[in-house]
Amino acid sequence: MGAVTADEMRALEEAAFQKGATAASLMTKAGRRLGLAIARMFPRPGTAVAYLGKGHNAGDALVALGVLRAAGWQVVARASRPLEECADLTRAMFEALGGVTVLEASPDVVEMPRPLVLLDGLLGIGANGGPRGTLAALSREMNGLRRTAGARVVAVDLPSGVDADTGVVHPDAVIADVTLTIGVPKRGLLQAAAVHAVGALGLVPVEELRVPEVGDLALISPWTLAAGREPRPFDFHKGRAGRVALLAGSVPYSGAAVLAATGALRGGAGLVTLHVPVEAHALIAAKCPPEVMVRPVSDPRDLLGSRFDSLVVGPGLGEADGDTLRELLEGCSVPAVIDADALNALAKCGGVAGLPSHHVLTPHPGEFARLAPDLTGQPREAAARLFADRSSPVLLLKGARTLVTAKGKPLWCNSTGTPGMATGGQGDVLSGVIGALLAGGMESLDAAALGAWLCGRASERAIAAGASEESLSAGDAAAHLGGAFRDWREGTR
Numbered sequence: 001m002g003a004v005t006a007d008e009m010r011a012l013e014e015a016a017f018q019k020g021a022t023a024a025s026l027m028t029k030a031g032r033r034l035g036l037a038i039a040r041m042f043p044r045p046g047t048a049v050a051y052l053g054k055g056h057n058a059g060d061a062l063v064a065l066g067v068l069r070a071a072g073w074q075v076v077a078r079a080s081r082p083l084e085e086c087a088d089l090t091r092a093m094f095e096a097l098g099g100v101t102v103l104e105a106s107p108d109v110v111e112m113p114r115p116l117v118l119l120d121g122l123l124g125i126g127a128n129g130g131p132r133g134t135l136a137a138l139s140r141e142m143n144g145l146r147r148t149a150g151a152r153v154v155a156v157d158l159p160s161g162v163d164a165d166t167g168v169v170h171p172d173a174v175i176a177d178v179t180l181t182i183g184v185p186k187r188g189l190l191q192a193a194a195v196h197a198v199g200a201l202g203l204v205p206v207e208e209l210r211v212p213e214v215g216d217l218a219l220i221s222p223w224t225l226a227a228g229r230e231p232r233p234f235d236f237h238k239g240r241a242g243r244v245a246l247l248a249g250s251v252p253y254s255g256a257a258v259l260a261a262t263g264a265l266r267g268g269a270g271l272v273t274l275h276v277p278v279e280a281h282a283l284i285a286a287k288c289p290p291e292v293m294v295r296p297v298s299d300p301r302d303l304l305g306s307r308f309d310s311l312v313v314g315p316g317l318g319e320a321d322g323d324t325l326r327e328l329l330e331g332c333s334v335p336a337v338i339d340a341d342a343l344n345a346l347a348k349c350g351g352v353a354g355l356p357s358h359h360v361l362t363p364h365p366g367e368f369a370r371l372a373p374d375l376t377g378q379p380r381e382a383a384a385r386l387f388a389d390r391s392s393p394v395l396l397l398k399g400a401r402t403l404v405t406a407k408g409k410p411l412w413c414n415s416t417g418t419p420g421m422a423t424g425g426q427g428d429v430l431s432g433v434i435g436a437l438l439a440g441g442m443e444s445l446d447a448a449a450l451g452a453w454l455c456g457r458a459s460e461r462a463i464a465a466g467a468s469e470e471s472l473s474a475g476d477a478a479a480h481l482g483g484a485f486r487d488w489r490e491g492t493r
């Protein structure tokens, strides 16, 4: 599934009408699923305030409000104008809901049950520029409650004031924690300029909308990427789950190796062997989970004589010799994840462009700048595409909206994650998870995309389970990978 402009979205809607769908049936389905997604996101019911514009975006928010009320939430509305002036269908949804109070002033949040969730139903794809007049005032009110009263903002379809096509964020745009987009991702939501306003992204499926095949831009979500959905056959065994070999760790960076090995274990590997420098062996072996086999290695090239189904090279490796690593990676007939210090070492001696195409590079922005100094200053998306066009391996460029791409492939944008992931060790876990998916036989691009989604989702789950954005650690996130796999299979995020 690709991403669409607002005009393309309206054409899809029109085509659905031609086939017998009605605006009311689409709105009811979208709004119900929106409400269910919000209820899943917040484990205990609190208060939901729907902020209403005059178009159908507000209608979606009202249907969702009904679902939340049935799930035990206290619900109220805040309207930009008298309901009689709204679109007919939106007014009908309000009347069908019955008995919802429309607040005349900013909600008095002190006595409201928490969590406090604000639904942004001010503007959807019918928006023409940023919010004006009363809508601008309501947008500022939502942003204020988010900043100062712990409210969480869920944008319906798109945050009001974010351009659906370009991602330009207008002054007075709503800043969302989560955007739940209806039917098909809008192109603007995937632009780097919009990431801070869009937040985490979810897709609300609407089967009546005949969605386009993947184009040049796509969202990583259970509805858009087929990989990894099938359950394991009952006669599965650890040989099929696959062997992951890691070359990681050093005396100063022992924890990175342990986290990467943990990621491989929790990512589904059948066997995990961690190869570490001789002098770091005792230290790392003492910290590793008992399921991980820790082996000393004096020359990385020795690994070429071992049997494994995927390789992870780099986390915590410290200063490494790029030429030796290149020999290992060029000679490696199975896919490898190349991360952290391995990327830095390779950047110093010839780069990574010619490495085999089944390998996966996982740089953060600093490592990417060392791999491709000539692309510094380019927008992230353009830099990722240019880099992929001239390199063989798959690229996973980390960031608040992690990007995954390869030569001739679409730019896949991740939909999960939280600002809590801005902490050391998350990348190490990710490299191990991707290694495990590769060892299980997944295609390299799919493994990179799914790995990014799973790690983002595991962090979201750790926060929902009680961590905060400040307290979240990479180890907490790894402990929630199980729930993340379930969400992927069930399509419940």
Ligand SMILES: NC(=O)C1=CN([C@@H]2O[C@H](COP(=O)(O)OP(=O)(O)OC[C@H]3O[C@@H](n4cnc5c(N)ncnc54)[C@H](OP(=O)(O)O)[C@@H]3O)[C@@H](O)[C@H]2O)[C@@H](O)CC1
Residues within 6 Å of the ligand: 009, 010, 012, 013, 026, 027, 030, 053, 054, 055, 056, 057, 058, 059, 060, 087, 122, 123, 124, 125, 126, 127, 128, 129, 130, 131, 132, 133, 135, 156, 157, 158, 182, 183, 206, 209
């Ligand atoms: N597509 C689909 O398949 C489905 C779509 N669905 C939903 O419908 C949504 C689109 O609904 P929509 O077309 O009614 O537009 P929406 O954005 O709610 O309101 C626009 C109104 O706001 C006004 N206005 C515009 N700009 C403004 C501004 N800057 N500042 C202030 N006011 C402004 C403008 O009025 P005007 O100013 O022109 O008088 C206009 O009338 C879509 O996002 C999704 O949520 C689902 O229900 C089911 C499937």
Ligand SMILES: [K+]
Residues within 6 Å of the ligand: 057, 120, 121, 122, 123, 124, 155, 156, 157, 158, 159, 160
């Ligand atoms: K909205």
